[in-house]
Amino acid sequence: MFPLKKILCPIDFSEHSLTALKIADEMAKTFHSELFLVNVITPIPSVPTPPHPLVFDVLKYQDSLESHSKKSLDDIAKNKVSSGIKVHRIVALGDPSTEIIKIADENDVNLIVVATHGRTGLGHMIFGSVAEKIIRHASCPVLSKRVMGI
Numbered sequence: 001m002f003p004l005k006k007i008l009c010p011i012d013f014s015e016h017s018l019t020a021l022k023i024a025d026e027m028a029k030t031f032h033s034e035l036f037l038v039n040v041i042t043p044i045p046s047v048p049t050p051p052h053p054l055v056f057d058v059l060k061y062q063d064s065l066e067s068h069s070k071k072s073l074d075d076i077a078k079n080k081v082s083s084g085i086k087v088h089r090i091v092a093l094g095d096p097s098t099e100i101i102k103i104a105d106e107n108d109v110n111l112i113v114v115a116t117h118g119r120t121g122l123g124h125m126i127f128g129s130v131a132e133k134i135i136r137h138a139s140c141p142v143l144s145k146r147v148m149g150i
Contacts (some may be wrong), residue, residue: 004031008109010100010130011039013072016147018080020115023145025081027113034086037077038103039069040096066091097133105139112142 009024011017021037028035044058073089081087088107092099104112116131135142 004033004110006036006107006109007033008036008038008104008112010114011037011076016115019147020113020145021080024113028085029082035081036088036090036107036109037073038090038100039073040092040094040099041065041069043093096130100134101138109140111140112138114142114144115147116144
């Protein structure tokens with residue numbers, strides 16, 4: 001069996017991703033692996049500045065999202081991950097599937113554990129699937145857990 005020294009679990013703070021985290025946590029505990037919790041924030045498109053400044057500060061809002069994500073990952077690591085597991089918390093900005101694959105490659109991750117919503121038809125066409133893109137393009141094995149809902 002190949003070594004499972006590093007396991008990555010994308011977290012979008014949904015119940016689906018927390019279901020995948022339970023699996024990743026159990027595997028990390030069993031194989032004495034490090035666990036990488038990754039949250040990716042999709043950038044807010046820039047809007048050209050009109051002659052009068054906008055009331056909404058996009059950069060400040062994005063910084064707020066990043067700060068909130070870091071705190072939420074800390075809470076999850078503290079409350080949802082078994083003690084004794086070394087946890088890395090990473091917040092990235094960009095396209096979720098691209099960033100998750102990039103982080104996995106940069107950290108020599110051995111396995112990605114991801115939840116998939118199980119959408120089909122129109123829902124799949126409209127929303128696409130981050131999990132599917134990860135499965136297709138990751139250089140390491142991917143374990144997907146189908147979770148029904150939405």
